Amino acid sequence: MHISHLHVFPQIHSPYYFYYSLILKIQTQETRKNPPVRLVRLALRHFRNYPALSLEPAPGFNYLFGPNGAGKTNLLEAIHFLTRLRSFRRASRRGMIEEGQLGMYLRGEFRREEGAAAGVTLEAAVQDHERKYRVNGKEEGDLLSYLDQVHTAVFFPESLQIVKEGPALRRAFFDRALAAENPAHLAAAREYNRLLAERNRLLKGGANSDILAVWDRRFLKSAARIVARRQRYLGSLRGHLALLECSLASALGRRIEVEYTAEGTGLSGETWEHLAGGEEDPEAAAEAVLAQSAARAAAEERRRGVTQWGPHLDDFRIRLGTRRARDAASQGEQRLLTLALVMAAAGSFRAARGEEPIILLDDLSSELDERCRGDVLGHLAATGAQVFITSTEAPGSRAGGAGAGRFHIEKGILSAR
């Protein structure tokens, strides 16, 4: 059902709000019915250190354990690439092909209901510059439609850059999570980027004032759409963060706050949210606020020939209690915080789309003490998601419940334990 795409529209005043609320009802009903999506069979050829591999994961928790360099993370990467068509590491497509080989092939069978045929088979083949992506055996030319089949959420050691590093990584994280829930966000972002480039060109070239006025207006509207979407998404995310805080409270102790800060508005996050949240139509509210920053920046922009404000410069400020997570939180706290964000995004996705994404956790044990780990895994077990966890140590005999999958990996050879 493609109904979830209609997420673009939920504005109370708008004429199609009625349809939207109807759809919302349908969705929430589906939410209760839909069990999580599960990978039931994975086959790899010439992927990283695996000349050939076949894996039949358990529906719940799956532990991949073995010594360093055995290829545990490569398996997570394979699942991620098969579903998201990119690595979560900074790796090119070519870099994932087994050394000395020309191409790689990945195939995954996913099931939505136990025993039933409702499922999907994804195949990704890469050879030289040719790429073939198939859904249920049929080549899918539309990447967006391929990417909308199965969703995965990933947490790996470098994930905590979301908290630690500059705003670009945060924007990428939140925009990606938002686009997974609502693929229309991608089109809106593409439109925004083009308008930004066009506007910068016009500012540089000293275009005639009528053209610039028209482009200013279009840019403002497009910026407001992105900002309003991000704000609305944060609203949903906060709810899921609050839920998580209950299960992670023992480890975190303080509240996680995420607030949106818009470059050039000169407003603190709270004032901004108060202004933007008070209105019934978030897009119009965002437009009103952004129009002020646009007016303030106008002279400077004419002089420097570059846009000085907009969602491409904005930040998502993350705080733990009252302190900025980036500066004040310990490495362990930052890690837990990032994990909380990833899981909140997964929760928000579930609420919007009625399906739990597949969860990939790389090297969870390092830097997270046992109690935190217990909290996190307890939360995941409650969601019923399919989870893949890598670690160097073998999991305890009761870890992940009775049906958990245990796979020992050494030098690219996998054995079920």
Added chain:
Amino acid sequence: MPLSRFPAIEECIEAFRRLPGVGPKSAQRIVFHLLTKDPEAARRIASACASLHERVRLCPTCAMLVEGEAGGADCRVCGDRDPSLLCVVEEPADVFAVERAGGFRGRFHVLMGVISPLEGVEAEDLTIRQLAERVKAEGVKEVILALNPNMAGEGTSLYLARILKPMGVRVTQLAHGLPMGSHLEYADEMTLARSLEGRREI
């Protein structure tokens, strides 16, 4: 044997390859066809192409294509049609499209492109100045913007509305909506959103 040993053939392939919708393989196929199967066609194409620009010109008023001696207000499309309605399109081919639909009895104006800052196309590169002059001179009451429903077309339409409205004409835009004979289920969300916005009472 490499093709570079046949400069005449290579040059011809290269010439065809530059045409819209023709890739290197099609170009090669066309050239070998002309060479071995249909030498007469090569001469026909050459002479038709050579005289194309002598026989067809752009109307200085509306920028539509004109053949023969006709020109100006006498260009075939605008002949004796309702001067109060003016339909603005991007390319001459769009005039034929609107004509095929029938029902439009006004005149046309061809912009010869759309504003696109990233490709360096600005208002001055189009026939916008001529359009403004026509609106003043021909007693136009309504300008219908029939540009392609994409970002460049949208931007150009907004710009035209901005400069034409102060001249006291009504500026309208073609409706955005669902294609006839299609299914609602398969419509993309952008189109559907626009259709809902542009809905009307029946």
